[in-house]
Amino acid sequence: MIEQILRQRYKILDKLGAGGVGETYIAEDLDIPVSPKPKCVVKRLHPKAIDGDNQRLFQKEAEILYKLGENHDQIPKLFAYFEENGEFFLVQELIEGHNLSEELIQGKPWSEAEVTKLLQEILDVLAFVHQHNVIHRDIKPSNIMRRKSDGKLILIDFGAVKEVGKLKINSDDSTTLTIGIGTFGYMPSEQALGKPKLSSDIYAVGMMAIQALTGISPKQLPEDENGELIWQNHAHVSAELTNIINKMVRYHFNQRYQSAIEVLQEIKPDTVQEFSPSAISALTPVKVEDKWGYKDQNGQLVITPQFDKAGKFAEGMAEVKIGSKWGYIDQSGRVVIKPEFDKVGSFCEGQARVKIGEKCTYIDKTGKILFDEASSFFEGLARVKICDRYGYIDKTIQVVIPPQFDKAWNFSEGLAVVKIGDRYGYIDKTGELVNQPRFDRAWSFSEGIALVRISDKYAYIDKNGELASQLFDEVGSFSEGLATVKINEKWGYIDKTGQLVIQPHFSVASNFCQGKASVELKNKLLGLLPMGDQVGYIDKTGKFISQQSEL
Structure with missing residues (x-):
């Protein structure tokens, strides 16, 4: 193919790569009257692969590229699609840069901030793709380019796409049986069985986030007995982002996020759904x-x-x-x-x-701004700001809790954190203060308890505002039902009722994974570990079950 000229226009310069059914080349466009000639990518359907299914997928790639690339800067544009001498070709925009495989390096995890930014960038593009009823089906690091000119991420290789004719997001009949296409490690079970969903793409993006956070290939990650991935013990990541990623990669598609925009709104609550479904006129x-x-x-x-x-x-x-x-x-x-x-x-x-700017709000049909800012909806209510005070609206955009708080957070388990003066308390969905503002800091409720800070100590309270635990110097996030706590410079563990279940003996303590957690004793206590050992694994009773030379 090198030096060959297609359609008397595209001169093949070099081979980029080859897959199971196609080959890609760099070419120059001889029709453009400039020097040097602009370059493009030519994709050729391999002659031995020309059958009904592959030809259909190749043509579908061209159709989708044209529809999407014309309307989004982070999807390559299609220049041509044609048949010549019994072979099929498509010509598309050349993206100069490198793919994310060069950035996701084994053993070199990214920071949480870097991964959050990665998720936002990929999901922004994916939200646009899904809005057009298209499932990409092969999202992976090598199919995401970082463009050299501006550093933006570009989603490439639409050769595996599937269009969903009448979109019923992730219902059991939303897609008909199709060819099982994708890449192992990034492809969820339903896609491998030939039943891809929109959430199959979300699974792939979640796997990339885990790969970035852990520095571990998806193929090397273990699973629990329910098929859920075990990865948190390899990453330094907040409970909030952990929960989001876990929901992205749940084994069953019905338990994942149902759209890319839904994930974006979790990561960045002020995300605006630019492509909202709505009643469509004849225009x-x-x-x-x-x-x-x-x-x-x-x-x-x-x-x-x-x-x-x-x-x-x-x-x-x-x-x-x-x-x-x-x-x-x-x-x-x-x-x-x-x-x-x-x-x-x-x-x-x-x-x-x-x-x-950075604030979201609502307007009416005259263009009047209704609120200074407005969050996404949680449990049927959204936080709004009016004249430096916070209140809440319902889904009809009516104010149901008047703005009266210095700061307010989203509802969780029927209660929301609010700030009055320099103290924090909790309100119910009527706006009634159920826990008076007496805390120095407060967090949302989860499974009936919430973390609060009292002076320089931390504790858990129940929904009546009563202490559900003793006071701690520091607290960690929950994993497998237990969380690390620090008392007098030593770490122990509490359960989800806030009760201390493993006494604070340890200089260092990590989260539980598969029933065990690594701990360290710098000032060794006699009898806890064999003589000479300072590091080991404990079970959920606090008993040592093995020794390791390092954490």
Whole structure:
């Protein structure tokens, strides 16, 4: 193929790689009158692989690339798709840079901040892909490029994509049986069986996050008896991010997040769903050259292409981008809410969620900003800020708890943390203070107890505000039902009732994994460990079960 010219236009320069059914090459476009000629990627369906299934997938890749690449900067653009001499080719944008396999190095874990940023970047692109009813099916480090020019992550290789005709997210009949495609380690069980879901892609992204946090290949991670991955003991990560990633990689697809935007809203609660599903009018967006307009059901252009981006109509209004800002037009094409927002959602029941700078809020159909800021919904209520005070709204965007708090957090198990002055307490969903603000810091309830700070000590309380544990100098996160606590410079363990179940003997103590935790005794206590040993593993009773030379 080297030096061969396809379609009298694309000159093959070098081979990039080969897979089971195709080969990729770097080529130059001879039609462009500049020197040096611009380069592109030519993908060739291997002649020996030309059968019904592979040809269908190859053509589907071209169709999806065209639909997605034209509308998202982090998906390669399709330049051509053609047959020549009985062989099939597609030509796409060359992404100069390197793939994430070069960054995810065995034995070199990333920090939590780096992984959180990675998740946000990948999920931003994936949310767009899923909004178009497309399952990628082969998300892995080698299929994500970091573009040299701006450092952005680019999702490549749509050769395994599946379109979901009528999207019923993750219901048992949402996809029909198809070819089992993907990469072992990043591919969940339902995809291996030929039944991919949108959450199959979310599983793959979660596996990449675990790989980054642990520095361990997904193929090397053990599973428990329920098929759930065991990885936390290899990472330094907060309980919050651990819970998010665990939900991304649950064994059964019904227990995972149901969409990429749902994960984003967990990682960054102020995420705006830019592609919200909504009632769609007869007018649909269409791109002509580099501008967007709208066509009617007959395909006739009725709103002149003039916008940099355009969304679908809902409740008689559509979001459009002019320059770097978003606004709204009516069905005549008239701008009715001037472009001043960084991100926007579609209108629903007269309100739309928008983002201005780093803050999210809601507007009405006149463009009036309803709140200074607004969070996502948790347990049916969302936190809002009005005139430097926080309250809550319900899903009709009506204020149900008036703004009265200096700070407020999301509801969990029916209660929310609020701050009044310099003290923290808890309210119920009526806004009633059920635990008076008397704590120096407070966290959300989980399984009936919540962590609080009293002066320079920590403790757990029940929902009545009563202490459910003694006071601790420091506390760690729960793992397998136990959490580390520090008392007088020594570490022990408590259960989820807040009770001390392993006395504080240890200089260092780690989380439990598979029923054991590593601990260290710098000032050895006679009888706890054999003579000369300072490090070992304990079971959940605190009994030593083995010795190791290092933690």
